[in-house]
Amino acid sequence: MPVLPTPDASARPDVVALDDVLGADPGTYRVLTGDRPTGPLHVGHLFGTLATRVTLQRHGVDTVVVLADYQVITDRDDTGDLPGTVREVVLDYLAAGLDPDATTIFTHSSVPAVHQLMLPFLSLVSVAELDRNPTVKAEQAASGRALSGLLLTYPVHQAADVLSVRGTLVPVGRDQLPHLELTRTVARRFNHRYGHVFTAPTAMLSDAPLVLGTDGAKMSKSRGNAIELRADADATAAAVRAARTDAERTISYEPVRRPEVANLLLLGALASGRTPQDLADEIGGAGAAALKRYVTDALVAHLAPLRARRAELARDPDVVGDVLARGAARAAELADATLAVVRRAMRQTS
Structure with missing residues (x-):
């Protein structure tokens, strides 16, 4: 595997930026990323993770996407129509530009080797390490439920996802770095105990x-504040x-002081290829009604080709099944x- 570049001299050597990957040799990387299929995808996903995945794919990065259907039960008793939700998410993926000829898409439940790997990996971490993982704490707080064993071990399950396909690159937000660090820890400890097998x-x-939701909180499938990719133009406008x-007439881009207005400016800018500041300067004293009209028109126009696709x-009743079958076959081969x-x-076989 290549020695990965760093964004700048002060950056951590185990963290890179997208530009560094694209500026190196993208074909030498394998990305593992994914989603929990808990509901339909929204514009926050589109402008965030989906756009990045399509960019990686377009530049020749071997991209593997897992739909973590087993992880849906970490914080809920009822999974609803899980196969139906998986189908909707895969349609969103394909419409957004993921190409099953270039990107591997599979479900957790279709690749048993991933979960078999989780067992030896669990022996490499302590309960205390899992208990203080910030992602586990955040998910538990959000669920309001007692901590389940599956949620407690979720970081190890993620390590199994990444290491099963020999992923070398994992897209994360800054707040998820401790989560990925456990995957690196598992890889290092396995190598130390059994000999070099994994690249951290x-x-x-x-x-x-x-992208915030329409209520000013983080856009979320569960909060009812999202603009869904599968929605029609009328639902988007509504x-x-x-x-x-807020009550101020003049539109200005001030994310800290005016987060709701700044979020609408961001949405409008992302959908129209502009900057939020430029859009704020244009709308100025025309007020929130003018801003909302602009954002609506920009989003509807931007999403129209995706929604048509x-x-x-x-x-096609077979398209999702075919994509998942192909993805499962490759993921199973790797795992x-x-x-x-x-x-x-581990000397468990000759």
Whole structure:
């Protein structure tokens, strides 16, 4: 594997930026990323993770995307129509530009070797390390439930996802760096105990914008504040009309002091290829109503090709099954090979 470049001299050597990856030799990397299929994807996903995945794919990075269907039960009793949700998310992926000829898309439940790897990995970490993981704490607080064993061990499950396919690069937000650090710890400890098998993956720090929901909180599938990719133009317009602003007439881009207005400016700018400041200067004293009209028109126009493509894909009853079958076959091949190496290293097989 290549020695990965760093964004600047003061940066951590285990963290890179997207530009560093694209400026090196993208074909030497393998990215592992994914989602929990807990609901439909929204514009926050589009302008954040999906856009990055399409860029990686376009530059020849081997990209593997896991739909972590087993992880849906970490913080809920009822998974709802999980197969239906998976289908909707895959349609969103394809409509946004992920190409199954270049990107591997699979579900957790379709690759047993991933979960077999989790067992030896669990022996490499302590309960105390898992208990103080900030991602586990945040997820538990958000769920309001007692901590389940699956949620407690979620970071190890993620390590199994990454290491099963020999992922060398994992896109994360800054707040997720401790989460990925456990994957690096698992890789290092396994190598120390059994001999070198794994390359500790590098974090690719995301510079994707944080898109807030229509209520001013983080856009979330569960909060009812999201603009869904699969929605139609009328639903998008209704969501933007309902978005919070403030009492000031003149529009200005001040993310700290005026987060709701700044978020609408960000959405409008992302959808139209402009900067939020430029858009604020244009709208100025025309007020929130003018801003919302602009954002609505920009989003509807930007999403129209994606939504048309999605509708076309949805008419094919076999497209999602075919994509997932192909993805599962490749992911299983990678994970089975990794499991065989792990078992030999642990002297569990000849």
